[in-house]
Amino acid sequence: MSSFMGIELGIRALRAFQIGLETTGHNVANVNTPGYTRRRVRFANTPEFALSPQLRLGTGVMAQSIQRLRDMMLEQRVNTNAGDLARWSALSESLSAIEGLFNEPGEQGINAKLNALFNAFEELATRPDSLAARQQVLQAARSLTETLRTLHRNLTTLESQIQSQAVGTIEQANQLAQQLARLNEQIRAAHSSGAEAGDLLDQRDRLIGQLSELIGARAHYNNDGSVMLFVDGHTLVQDGAAFPLPTTIDLANRALDSTPTDIRIQSGQLRGLMDSLAQLQGYRADLNTFASTLITQVNAIHSTGYGLDGNTGYLFFSGTDASNIDLHPDVSDPMRIAASAVAGAPGNNGIALALANLRNAPQASLGGQSLTQFYRALVGRLGNDAQVSRNRAETQQLTVEHLHHLRESVSGVSLDEEAANLVRFQRSYQAAAKMVSTFDSLLQDLLQFVAPR
Amino acid sequence: MRISTEWQFRQMERAIGRGTERLSLWQRRTATGRRVEQPSDDPVGTVHALALRQQVAQIEQYGRNIREAKLFLQATEQAFADIGEVLSQVRQIVTQGANDTLTAEAREALIQQVRQLKQRLHQLGNQRPDGERYLFSGQNLHTAPFDIVGGAMVYNGDGNPLLVPIAPDRNLPMNFSGARIADLYNKLTEIENHLLSADSFTLSNTDLRDIEQFQSEFQRYRGEVGVRLRELQDYETLYASRKDQLLGNLADIEEIDLAEAISQLRQSELSYQAALQVFSRVHSLNLFDFLRGG
Numbered sequence: 064m065s066s067f068m069g070i071e072l073g074i075r076a077l078r079a080f081q082i083g084l085e086t087t088g089h090n091v092a093n094v095n096t097p098g099y100t101r102r103r104v105r106f107a108n109t110p111e112f113a114l115s116p117q118l119r120l121g122t123g124v125m126a127q128s129i130q131r132l133r134d135m136m137l138e139q140r141v142n143t144n145a146g147d148l149a150r151w152s153a154l155s156e157s158l159s160a161i162e163g164l165f166n167e168p169g170e171q172g173i174n175a176k177l178n179a180l181f182n183a184f185e186e187l188a189t190r191p192d193s194l195a196a197r198q199q200v201l202q203a204a205r206s207l208t209e210t211l212r213t214l215h216r217n218l219t220t221l222e223s224q225i226q227s228q229a230v231g232t233i234e235q236a237n238q239l240a241q242q243l244a245r246l247n248e249q250i251r252a253a254h255s256s257g258a259e260a261g262d263l264l265d266q267r268d269r270l271i272g273q274l275s276e277l278i279g280a281r282a283h284y285n286n287d288g289s290v291m292l293f294v295d296g297h298t299l300v301q302d303g304a305a306f307p308l309p310t311t312i313d314l315a316n317r318a319l320d321s322t323p324t325d326i327r328i329q330s331g332q333l334r335g336l337m338d339s340l341a342q343l344q345g346y347r348a349d350l351n352t353f354a355s356t357l358i359t360q361v362n363a364i365h366s367t368g369y370g371l372d373g374n375t376g377y378l379f380f381s382g383t384d385a386s387n388i389d390l391h392p393d394v395s396d397p398m399r400i401a402a403s404a405v406a407g408a409p410g411n412n413g414i415a416l417a418l419a420n421l422r423n424a425p426q427a428s429l430g431g432q433s434l435t436q437f438y439r440a441l442v443g444r445l446g447n448d449a450q451v452s453r454n455r456a457e458t459q460q461l462t463v464e465h466l467h468h469l470r471e472s473v474s475g476v477s478l479d480e481e482a483a484n485l486v487r488f489q490r491s492y493q494a495a496a497k498m499v500s501t502f503d504s505l506l507q508d509l510l511q512f513v514a515p516r
Numbered sequence: 517m518r519i520s521t522e523w524q525f526r527q528m529e530r531a532i533g534r535g536t537e538r539l540s541l542w543q544r545r546t547a548t549g550r551r552v553e554q555p556s557d558d559p560v561g562t563v564h565a566l567a568l569r570q571q572v573a574q575i576e577q578y579g580r581n582i583r584e585a586k587l588f589l590q591a592t593e594q595a596f597a598d599i600g601e602v603l604s605q606v607r608q609i610v611t612q613g614a615n616d617t618l619t620a621e622a623r624e625a626l627i628q629q630v631r632q633l634k635q636r637l638h639q640l641g642n643q644r645p646d647g648e649r650y651l652f653s654g655q656n657l658h659t660a661p662f663d664i665v666g667g668a669m670v671y672n673g674d675g676n677p678l679l680v681p682i683a684p685d686r687n688l689p690m691n692f693s694g695a696r697i698a699d700l701y702n703k704l705t706e707i708e709n710h711l712l713s714a715d716s717f718t719l720s721n722t723d724l725r726d727i728e729q730f731q732s733e734f735q736r737y738r739g740e741v742g743v744r745l746r747e748l749q750d751y752e753t754l755y756a757s758r759k760d761q762l763l764g765n766l767a768d769i770e771e772i773d774l775a776e777a778i779s780q781l782r783q784s785e786l787s788y789q790a791a792l793q794v795f796s797r798v799h800s801l802n803l804f805d806f807l808r809g810g
Contacts, residue, residue: 094521094522095522101520158556159554159556162554162555162556163554165555167554167555167562167566168552168555168562168565168566168569168770174566174569174570175569175573178569178570178573178574179573181573181574181577182573182574182576182577185577185578185581185681186577186580186581188581188679188680188681189580189581189584189585189680189681190584191657192648192649192657192658193648403655405655407656408655408656408657408674408676409655409656409657409658410649410653410654410655410656410657410676410678410691411655411676412678412679416679416681416687419681422570422574423684435567435570438566439563439566439567440563442555442562442563442566443555443559443560443562443563444559445555445556446554446555446556446557446558446559446562446563447555447556447559448556449554449555449556449559450556450557450559453556464530467523468523471519471520471522471523472517472518472519472520472523473518474520475518475520475521475522475523476520476521476522477518477519477520477521478521478802478803478804479521479802479803480518482802482803482804482807483803485807486807
């Protein structure tokens with residue numbers, strides 16, 4: 064037994080508590096760092112010293128390791144759910160934007176404009192010879208066609224925005240995948256040298272989280288701390304290599320075109336954007352069906368009637384769908400609007416009445432619904448889709464918040480706790496220092512006792 | 517459960533965020549009075565509201581059509597009243613003229629009166645109350661219905677109905693054919709001739725009977741105008757109450773209950789204030805604040 068053993072024990076304790084203090088400092092400093100996982104020093108007693116088989120002496124403490132407190136099962140659940148949240152949020156945002164374009168219910172929407180046109184036809188039926196009534200018909204029709212074209216154009220603009228957002232999402236995911244691949248190498252190198260690379264692992268988990276949100280990627284953790292990342296059957300990251308996703312979208316299958324098999328996207332923002340595109344295209348197709356039925360039906364009736372000029376065969380609308388519906392040049396002169404079913408009878412309103420009756424007439428091309436019913440159903444469907452996706456996003460938000468709470472309760476820094484640790488390590492350090500000085504004075508006493516001789 | 521500092525702050529942030537969101541929602545609803553701003557606020561309600569708006573729009577249009585038909589029918593009623601006036605004068609003339617003892621001057625005066633009445637009838641028949649449309653042309657709206665050809669009146673109209681939509685299944689004819697006015701005019705010419713030839717017998721028998729028949733016929737037309745005007749009136753009354761009802765239903769769907777909105781606004785203000793207070797209280801609660809630097 065060395066005479067300095069007590070001092071050495073004290074110094075070991077001082078060193079261990081210093082590490083404790085520094086770890087606390089690291090935790091406190093990172094209290095606001097997103098994705099930071101709190102660290103904890105694991106202390107262990109150093110091996111005993113046997114004075115005799117019956118007498119074994121303790122030799123103090125050492126900081127055995129710095130633990131990173133993270134529950135990997137929970138981590139996976141957070142990521143899966145965050146991916147679903149990103150999906151529903153993206154869809155909900157798009158649908159809310161589409162809703163805004165429709166302007167319903169209100170005076171500027173298609174419902175109001177369509178009814179204004181039918182009202183104008185009825186007014187014309189009441190006064191088939193009136194120039195004012197004819198101008199009103201043209202004005203109502205012009206306003207309706209403009210609204211239809213504007214809506215179509217805005218939907219198409221939004222479509223290309225979502226499209227480029229989707230491609231941007233894929234490109235961003237590919238970039239992050241490369242970072243993750245590089246990180247894998249660093250983590251592996253650190254691991255082989257025996258160090259726990261806490262900050263690298265934090266960075267790794269942040270990247271996996273982002274990739275889950277973007278494309279719904281799933282991670283497989285290796286023992287050395289590196290990860291493999293999958294999307295559907297596609298390996299996105301393995302060891303130090305990233306295999307980027309293709310950017311060609313197969314919307315019908317919600318997949319990315321790839322050989323040998325397409326990559327299905329099940330979750331994440333990308334899936335939400337794909338769903339948005341499919342929904343948008345559905346609404347636009349309905350809008351086009353509506354517009355083309357309007358064009359065909361009005362023209363079929365109008366062309367059989369007679370204008371005030373006594374001529375027949377005039378068309379009312381030009382165009383084929385919502386993108387290009389317009390007033391036909393035939394009716395650029397209001398006198399040529401065919402209100403009469405009989406040549407030379409300006410008081411006859413047969414055609415105007417038939418046009419007004421289109422308001423509620425069932426149409427085979429609209430599945431037996433009238434024009435107004437079909438449009439209302441379209442708006443109702445859009446509203447319902449938007450509401451459902453918003454509710455899904457809100458519910459998912461609660462789930463994710465709950466999981467975040469669980470994760471934070473394991474991994475988050477609590478300043479109260481750190482303050483308590485600070486006090487604990489400080490007092491322990493003070494006590495260890497006191498111990499060193501006590502052993503020191505014992506030694507001095509011994510030396511004084513011995514020296515004068 | 518262990519609560520991290522980050523989580524504590526994030527939760528308070530979220531509480532405040534939700535408070536602001538809810539407060540601004542009810543501020544907006546109270547200010548605009550609207551409950552449904554976009555279809556997803558109430559998809560079923562929106563579809564219903566669009567249908568209600570369509571019905572309101574249609575009723576308003578029917579209302580305009582009814583006012584239009586009323587004006588036309590009121591002008592027609594006045595025309596029939598004026599023709600009735602002409603007829604009763606003619607009847608007097610016929611009664612006076614069927615007298616063999618009448619002096620030549622008196623007879624001449626009656627003939628002049630008949631000629632004036634014929635002119636008046638022509639004017640009444642060809643009138644355009646709104647300056648555009650003839651009352652009696654049928655669908656040949658812009659053609660004067662009556663011409664005098666060789667002393668006889670000919671009817672140029674087609675006598676076809678001007679149909680006004682006033683309900684989904686009801687198109688009301690708002691005009692009357694002018695054919696019988698021409699007949700009446702030509703009857704007056706006969707009377708004029710009988711006065712000239714002092715044919716008291718025909719005047720007192722055939723002519724008087726014919727005029728009385730015309731009188732009851734035009735009386736019947738006036739009655740028919742009255743029936744149509746009453747029908748219009750009935751629809752107008754029906755639509756007024758129907759529109760109130762529809763607007764009421766629309767308001768139920770689209771608009772907020774103000775009392776509820778204001779109480780919601782108060783509540784959201786209170787919970788927002790509470791969230792702010794909790795924040796200011798909690799953020800000062802920390803062990804570091806209780807430790808003296810030692």
